[in-house]
Amino acid sequence: MNVLSANWIAVGRLSDIPRRGARRIQNGSLTIAVFRTANDEVYAIEDKCPHKKGPLSQGIVHGNCVSCPLHNWVISLEDGKAQGADEGTVRSFNVKLDGEDIHLNVLNVSDERKSA
Amino acid sequence: MEQLLAVELGDSYKPNAITAVCGCTDLGHDEVRRLIKAKELKTIPRVMQALEWKTSCGCAKCRPALNYYLVCDWPDEYEDDYQSRFIYERVHANIQKDGTYSVVPRMWGGITSAIELRKIADVVEKFDIPTVKVTGGQRIDMLGVQKEDLPAVWADLGEVGFVSGHAYAKGLRTVKTCVGSDWCRFGTQDSTGLGVRIEKFMWGSWTPAKVKMAVSGCPRNCSEATCKDVGVICVDSGYELHFAGAAGLDIKGTEVLGHVKTEDEVIEHVVALTQMYREQGHYLERIYKWAKRIGVDEIRRQIMENGEARQGYFSRFIFSQKYAQVDPWSERVSGKDKHEFIPMSDLKLEAAE
Ligand code: SF4
Ligand code: FES
Numbered sequence: 043m044n045v046l047s048a049n050w051i052a053v054g055r056l057s058d059i060p061r062r063g064a065r066r067i068q069n070g071s072l073t074i075a076v077f078r079t080a081n082d083e084v085y086a087i088e089d090k091c092p093h094k095k096g097p098l099s100q101g102i103v104h105g106n107c108v109s110c111p112l113h114n115w116v117i118s119l120e121d122g123k124a125q126g127a128d129e130g131t132v133r134s135f136n137v138k139l140d141g142e143d144i145h146l147n148v149l150n151v152s153d154e155r156k157s158a
Numbered sequence: 159m160e161q162l163l164a165v166e167l168g169d170s171y172k173p174n175a176i177t178a179v180c181g182c183t184d185l186g187h188d189e190v191r192r193l194i195k196a197k198e199l200k201t202i203p204r205v206m207q208a209l210e211w212k213t214s215c216g217c218a219k220c221r222p223a224l225n226y227y228l229v230c231d232w233p234d235e236y237e238d239d240y241q242s243r244f245i246y247e248r249v250h251a252n253i254q255k256d257g258t259y260s261v262v263p264r265m266w267g268g269i270t271s272a273i274e275l276r277k278i279a280d281v282v283e284k285f286d287i288p289t290v291k292v293t294g295g296q297r298i299d300m301l302g303v304q305k306e307d308l309p310a311v312w313a314d315l316g317e318v319g320f321v322s323g324h325a326y327a328k329g330l331r332t333v334k335t336c337v338g339s340d341w342c343r344f345g346t347q348d349s350t351g352l353g354v355r356i357e358k359f360m361w362g363s364w365t366p367a368k369v370k371m372a373v374s375g376c377p378r379n380c381s382e383a384t385c386k387d388v389g390v391i392c393v394d395s396g397y398e399l400h401f402a403g404a405a406g407l408d409i410k411g412t413e414v415l416g417h418v419k420t421e422d423e424v425i426e427h428v429v430a431l432t433q434m435y436r437e438q439g440h441y442l443e444r445i446y447k448w449a450k451r452i453g454v455d456e457i458r459r460q461i462m463e464n465g466e467a468r469q470g471y472f473s474r475f476i477f478s479q480k481y482a483q484v485d486p487w488s489e490r491v492s493g494k495d496k497h498e499f500i501p502m503s504d505l506k507l508e509a510a511e
Contacts, residue, residue: 054502062215062241065502076502080215097257100245102218109218111245111253116218148507 050138050145056082057142064099064108069151074135075099076144077119079106084144085119086137092117092130163189166196180219182211187440191227200232202239216242223441226328229364230436233478240495246326249498250486251308259308260301262325263315264361267335267353267373268296277318285311295332295370297323309499312487321361321485328442329364330371330432333357334382338375338392347392349375352421356390359425360432362483363475366439366448369432384412387445388428397424401431401457402449410446413454416462430471431461437474 059065059078066089067074073089075098083106089099096112106119116125122132136147163171167189176186183190190209199205202224206216216224221242228236246252251259265274278298282290288302303311312322324331333356336342338349353373372383373390382405383389389400389412396419400412415431418424434457439448449457460467490499 051505053505058497058502060241060497065497067503067505068501069505069507073501094255095257097253100249100253100257102221102244103241104215104217104221105213112255114218148505151505151507 049147049149051148052143053137053146054144055142056084056139056144058144059084062103064101064103066099067146072151073097073099074146074151075108076137076146077103077108079103079119082139084137084139086135086146087117087119087122088133088135090132091115092122092124092132093128098132163193166193179223180217182206182213182216182220183209185209187223187443190224191231191438191440194227194231200228200235201237202228202242218244226364226366226441230478233481247328249305249308249495250322250324250326250490251303252326254301256302257305258302259305260299260325261303261308261311261315262293262297262299262323263320264323264357265297266357267333267350269335269350269354270298273318274320277315277320281311281314284314293325293332295325296334297325297332299325306499306501309490313491316488316491320487322487324361327364328367329362330357330360330369332370333360334370334372334386336373336375336380338373342375342380344378345375345392346394347375347397347421349373349381349390349392352390352392352397352424353381355421356425356428360429360479362485363432363436363479364482365432365436367442367444369435369445371428385409386412388431390424390428396420399424399427399431402446402454404444404446408446413449415458426468426472427461429475430468431457433471433475434460436478437471 053067061078062080064075064077067076074086075089077085089097091098091110093113093115096110098108098110098117100111101108107116108119109116115128118125122134124130138145178184179187179190193209197208199208205224222244225239225242229238240248251261254260285307287300291299293299333353335350335353339345339347340350369387371388372381372386374381374383375392377391383391384400385403385405391398396417398417399415401415403412404410418427435445435448
């Protein structure tokens with residue numbers, strides 16, 4: 043944890059997530075989806091589609107986007123924004139890789155007001 | 159690229175008449191399928207590279223289609239890319255609107271037993287499953303199962319021999335039957351037994367879109383075989399084969415494929431028909447749409463009149479079944495794809511702070 047500040051915690055390893063896949067992180071009622079792209083980039087957004095709350099962690103990952111498993115909205119992993127004609131944004135969280143370790147910034151994770 | 163297509167596809171290549179698979183390519187499903195075979199492309203990255211895909215790793219439209227085409231065309235060589243499958247095929251359960259899943263065990267031909275029913279009752283109580291429903295395909299559906307519970311539910315069901323009913327699959331779903339000559343005074347043949355036989359022969363096969371079948375013991379047609387993808391009507395002189403029906407967004411009665419005399423012939427013709435569809439269908443295109451595109455007469459000609467073509471389809475289906483008939487539930491009970499079912503971590507932040 044040397045270079046990382048106290049707000050970052052380890053949540054798993056890169057190899058825990060399949061390439062072009064996602065895993066879930068639970069915090070009480072909040073579920074965060076952590077994605078790994080084909081190029082081993084890591085992103086975290088809330089596991090809740092802005093359309094009708096579909097679990098985005100279960101979608102198909104392509105480029106830096108995920109297609110929602112319920113009605114195929116395409117959501118950007120970078121900022122949580124719906125692409126194309128669809129409108130809506132899902133919360134995104136800061137994650138970074140330290141070697142193989144995935145670290146999540148918990149500053150806005152425990153702020154439950156935002157997840158309402 | 160234009161040149162390559164003209165060479166490989168010959169006169170049939172008409173660039174302006176093509177509907178592209180998706181925004182990642184200008185090629186249509188037919189062109190992609192034919193080039194996969196002609197150029198022996200055996201992985202998704204190879205297809206995308208050789209056919210000059212415009213995106214780095216495709217999208218949720220083309221990847222599942224390519225994955226199906228490769229599974230179908232190279233059954234022994236291609237390694238299924240689970241990240242290119244929709245979630246219901248990836249975790250072998252249907253996702254519901256609230257993110258929970260539904261579980262439908264296979265009941266061959268719609269037949270069940272006291273042991274199976276008792277097990278289902280036990281599982282429903284043990285896992286607090288909120289809804290149990292009889293489906294249109296004569297199966298029992300347990301709805302509202304938590305994702306984390308799926309492997310344990312399957313393990314319990316597996317104890318009495320239940321396997322996946324593939325109720326989520328673009329593949330063989332159900333063979334619906336009536337009680338036929340076993341019980342019904344009108345029954346002409348053993349429609350139940352034949353339905354079970356067909357289902358045991360064909361389960362596990364992936365197809366462009368879902369395939370639902372039915373066998374009725376007489377023309378009264380209690381299993382509604384004449385609106386299915388494939389239907390069989392038993393008659394005194396043998397079996398009438400039907401196909402290309404629909405009873406969903408569209409309603410359409412079946413077309414008659416032909417008449418055969420024995421159960422073995424039913425299996426051979428139904429399997430050959432399904433394989434022809436597997437090899438030619440566009441991903442997500444139901445049998446009735448494929449038949450409209452190819453022509454009912456052409457299909458009849460190949461399956462009913464051309465014994466050599468029929469045998470070819472039949473043996474290619476059998477070959478691919480060697481790799482397809484693996485129960486996905488028991489694989490996952492034994493630990494496959496564990497990462498799908500458990501969260502990576504549980505932070506419990508509020509509690510910790
Ligand atoms: S289809 Fe015919 S044989 Fe089957 S149950 Fe109905 S009446 Fe009886
Ligand atoms: S809930 Fe995601 S697209 Fe509808």
